Every structure is written in C-alpha cells, then in structure tokens.
Amino acid sequence: MQEINHKETESVVLVGCQFDTDDIAFTNSMDELKSLVETAKGKVVGTITQKRQKPEPSTYIGRGKVDELQVLLDETDVDTIVFNDELSPSQIRNVHTRTKKTVIDRTQLILDIFASRAQSREGKLQVELAQLSYLLPRLAGQGLALSRQGGGIGSKGPGETQLESDRRHIRRRMDEIKHQLEAVVGHRQRYRERRKQNDAFQVAIVGYTNAGKSTILNRLAEVDTLEENQLFATLDPTTRQFNLPSGMKILLSDTVGFIQDLPTTLVAAFRSTLEELQEANLLLHVVDSSNPDYEQHERTVKELIQELDSENIPQLVVYNKSEEKDDNFFPTHDEDSIEISAFDQDDLNSLKQAIEEKLMEQMSEYHVVLKAEEGSLLSKCRESTIIKKQNWNEETEHYEIQGYVIATTALGHDLAIRSIIEPKKVKVEE
Missing domain, CATH: 3.30.1370 (Ribosomal Protein S8; Chain: A, domain 1)
Known part of the structure; x- marks a missing residue:
C-alpha cells in the first residue's frame, strides 16, 4: 500500500462543464462545488470550465481542456481534481492516468462529507452503504485515486473494507450493512408507532442544506443542537417537542439537508431516515432567502419531496434569513409562506402561529x-x-x-x- 503525506489543507482544482444551463445557474453550481470542497477541508486554488454540447466520453472535458488542466497542475501545487458532475469509472481512470492526481467527482465529494459528519450508528452504516454502492463499479483501474487510506478529500471511505478489495468482499459487506440497518429500521418503525399511539402531531423541517433548519429547531424547541454555517452540518435526524401558542404539544423533526443532484446512492441509503417525512402531518420547507439561487434550491427540495412520495403532505414554506435577504428575492409560489429571521423572537412567534393555523386546517x-x-x-x-x-x-x-x-x-x-x-x-x- 502506497502512503501519501497530506497537508492539513488539501489544494484542489475545480473542473466543470456547462451544457444546457444558463450562465448564472452554472456559476451558482460551481460556487456550490467550492463550498462543498471547503466543507471537506479543502482549498480551491484554480478552476477550469468549458462549454460543451455533451461530455467527452473518455475524459468528460475535451482534449484541449485536459492539456489546459495539466498546465495548471504544473504551475500549482495541487493534490486533488474535483469535477462538478458524476464521472464514469473510465473517465476517472483516464483523467488520473493523464494527470497523476487524485480525481474526485461531485458524488464522491458529497459522500466524503457525509462520512465525516455521520455520528450515529445508523448514519455511519447508511453512508458506508452509499459509498460501497458508488465504489463497486469503480474498483478497476483507480490506481492512486483509490489506494489511499486516512486523510484527504475522497478518502473518508470505509477504511476497513480496503477500497481495492475485490467485488465479492464489497458485496458481502453491503449485505452485512443492509442486515444491520434492518434492525435499526425496525426500531425506528416501532418508535413511529408509539408516537401514533400517543396521538403525537408531527412537523418535519425540510430544506436545502444550510438553509437554517437546525437553527429554527433550536429556537422553537429551545434546545441546543449543532448549528454551523456549513453544508450538511446536520446529518443525523433530531426530534424535539415544543408548544404551540395554544399550549398544544407537537413533535418537531430536523432532517438531513437536500442538495441539487443529491447522489442516488445516498437517497437510497437514507430512505429509511427520509421516510420520516411520510409520517409528518406538516412539512416546514425552509428556504434561505439570502442565497441568490434560492429558487433553484426550492425546486430541488420539492422534487425530492415528490420522489419520497410526500408531496401531498401540507407544507408551510419558511423563507429564513430575512435580515440578509437577497436584493432580487421574491417568492413566486402559491403555497402558504412566511418570511422570518430565526434570530428574531417576534418572527418565531409568528411562525408558531402560522404552524398552528396550518394544523387547524387538518383538524x-x-x-x-x-x-x-x-x-x-x-x-x-x-x-x-x-x-x-x-x-x-x-x-x-x-x-x-x-x-x-x-x-x-x-x-x-x-x-x-x-x-x-x-x-x-x-x-x-x-
């Protein structure tokens, strides 16, 4: 096993291709990729972009851009190349062969962040299952990119399984994880049934990552869960009790943040956790009104809610961070909504009242x-x-x-x- 010494902060070059999206959407997507790299403790030292009709089958970007990338790598001390898309195994292999650098795509970067954030046993198992599902078709020809253990972006993987292990071993480990998760899912189901027997009214907070969901949970329920201005600060779901203005006690659940093009392996692995949404009586859809790309974030969350068969659950759209509201912010939907700052007590009182009124519609x-x-x-x-x-x-x-x-x-x-x-x-x- 070849070992590599890593600097405390890993230098990264971003690579993105613009296909059918407009310039603003593409720029926002690249900015989000930079935020993901920073969340993974990396430092972006360069960016390569290209407009194309479709990806180059062998290297994703064109031959000329690969040469341009090589020049940038020669001029800078770069550890890792991160692509703003999910690459095929051959594309990763070919770019690695040309550059001799670690190649990470967007999916593996998100999986890496999830791996570093998971705290509960269930969360760790779910992330490992997602990573193995991603890695299984990518075992052959990964070379240096997958031979690393320990530090570095993209290496927060299931270390004990050895990324270059044969497919049989990985499939066997995946079966073991699924079996262990079945027990955890059974416990979660029994917990749901007890809540139903206790006539508990459930409100689930959903939204794009870093929209302020945990902050709202903390302020409403007067608890202290993790709050960070980072993507995917909360991974393990949290449920707390709080009182409506009338005195009625309800359960408030925080969920993992969504993101555009959330890896399908993650959606599949976290389905049991995300199914909490299906048990909710009301969804609080939190939107960061200070983000210039708030409309795309809102659409992404709605699509994932629909994918989880939860679109028929009543929703209250909560436009958070009104104190930092983007100059071009303007809500364009038909659902009930409210604009708040999670740090303003009057706004929180208005939110509680709005929740109560939405619940009354079902009573x-x-x-x-x-x-x-x-x-x-x-x-x-x-x-x-x-x-x-x-x-x-x-x-x-x-x-x-x-x-x-x-x-x-x-x-x-x-x-x-x-x-x-x-x-x-x-x-x-x-």
Whole structure:
C-alpha cells in the first residue's frame, strides 16, 4: 500500500462543464462545488470550465481542456481534481492516468462529507452503504485515486473494507450493512408507532442544506443542537417537542439537508431516515432567502419531496434569513409562506402561529363540557388539541371548552362523541 503525506489543507482544482444551463445557474453550481470542497477541508486554488454540447466520453472535458488542466497542475501545487458532475469509472481512470492526481467527482465529494459528519450508528452504516454502492463499479483501474487510506478529500471511505478489495468482499459487506440497518429500521418503525399511539402531531423541517433548519429547531424547541454555517452540518435526524401558542404539544423533526443532484446512492441509503417525512402531518420547507439561487434550491427540495412520495403532505414554506435577504428575492409560489429571521423572537412567534393555523386546517372543531373531576381529560385537551376558548362555569362547576382536535386520534373520537355541537371538518384547500 502506497502512503501519501497530506497537508492539513488539501489544494484542489475545480473542473466543470456547462451544457444546457444558463450562465448564472452554472456559476451558482460551481460556487456550490467550492463550498462543498471547503466543507471537506479543502482549498480551491484554480478552476477550469468549458462549454460543451455533451461530455467527452473518455475524459468528460475535451482534449484541449485536459492539456489546459495539466498546465495548471504544473504551475500549482495541487493534490486533488474535483469535477462538478458524476464521472464514469473510465473517465476517472483516464483523467488520473493523464494527470497523476487524485480525481474526485461531485458524488464522491458529497459522500466524503457525509462520512465525516455521520455520528450515529445508523448514519455511519447508511453512508458506508452509499459509498460501497458508488465504489463497486469503480474498483478497476483507480490506481492512486483509490489506494489511499486516512486523510484527504475522497478518502473518508470505509477504511476497513480496503477500497481495492475485490467485488465479492464489497458485496458481502453491503449485505452485512443492509442486515444491520434492518434492525435499526425496525426500531425506528416501532418508535413511529408509539408516537401514533400517543396521538403525537408531527412537523418535519425540510430544506436545502444550510438553509437554517437546525437553527429554527433550536429556537422553537429551545434546545441546543449543532448549528454551523456549513453544508450538511446536520446529518443525523433530531426530534424535539415544543408548544404551540395554544399550549398544544407537537413533535418537531430536523432532517438531513437536500442538495441539487443529491447522489442516488445516498437517497437510497437514507430512505429509511427520509421516510420520516411520510409520517409528518406538516412539512416546514425552509428556504434561505439570502442565497441568490434560492429558487433553484426550492425546486430541488420539492422534487425530492415528490420522489419520497410526500408531496401531498401540507407544507408551510419558511423563507429564513430575512435580515440578509437577497436584493432580487421574491417568492413566486402559491403555497402558504412566511418570511422570518430565526434570530428574531417576534418572527418565531409568528411562525408558531402560522404552524398552528396550518394544523387547524387538518383538524375538526369540538365543543365539550367537562366535570371538575375530569382533570385528566382536561389535561389531554390542553396538550393534544388547540384550545380556542376555555371557561369555568361557577354555577354548574363545569369546564366549557372549544377547540380543534385531530379527528382520527383516540382523543378525537372521544371528543366527537361528547361534543355538544355537530363536529365539523375544517375546510382544507384542495
């Protein structure tokens, strides 16, 4: 095994091809690639771009651009070449053969970041499965690019499997990981069922990476999870409880950030985690309004929500970072939305109110009279329903309560039977 000594910061050259996209979209894509490299502790020292109708089958970029790349490499001390696309095994091999440098494509870079971020056992297994799925067809001819262990961008892989191991070994390891994940998925499913039995209302925060999802979770639930101004700062999902203005307790889940062209191997490996979205009663779609490319980010997240069969779940679009809003920002969608700064308490209060109003659209109205000794049921109403009116009648010594409840829960059925008005379903917009 050949070992390579790595500098603390790895020097990187970016390579991108512009095909059908416009200049602004392509520039934003290259800027995002630079941010990904910086997240992976790399330093961009040069960029090579080219406009083409389609990729060059052998080297992705044209022969002339490969020569230009070689000149840049000769002039600078570069460790790694990062392409802004997913390359075929032969393209990686050919570019490596020409340049004698480590060649990483966008997919492997994202996988590398995920590997460095995973903290939980489930997260680590999911990332390793995604990496092995990516590496399996790329074993042959990788040379130096895949012979590294330890440091460097693209080397955060499953070290104990040895990247140059034969396909049989990797397939065997993939089967082992899938078996271990089945147990974890079973535990997650049982946890979901317990939440359903407890009539817990679930809100999932989704959005592009670095949109501010964890910050919103922390401010709403008054907890302290990791917040960083970096891509994919949060990888392992987090669920916390918080109270709506009415006092109703709901569960708020933070999810892994999405990104344009999220590797299919990652989507497949993290499907069990992403399926949390399907169990949610409401999606908070957080959009970074300070990012010039916010419209593309919003479209990307919507496409992934649709891919996960969650597009029918009600959504509230939260345009975050209003204090840094881009000059050209203008919301162009038809869904309900709100503009906030996660650091402004008044904005957070408005967000809580907006969440409550969106949840009421899925709930049924009730009106019950409770005896003084029915304190347990009164407590359930306060925690699991949205109470709009509560009076204590001195003469009859009864509580009179009006509010909204999830009709399909056990509490909803109980209140529907006891209701002194005809329970009606609040109108939900088609």
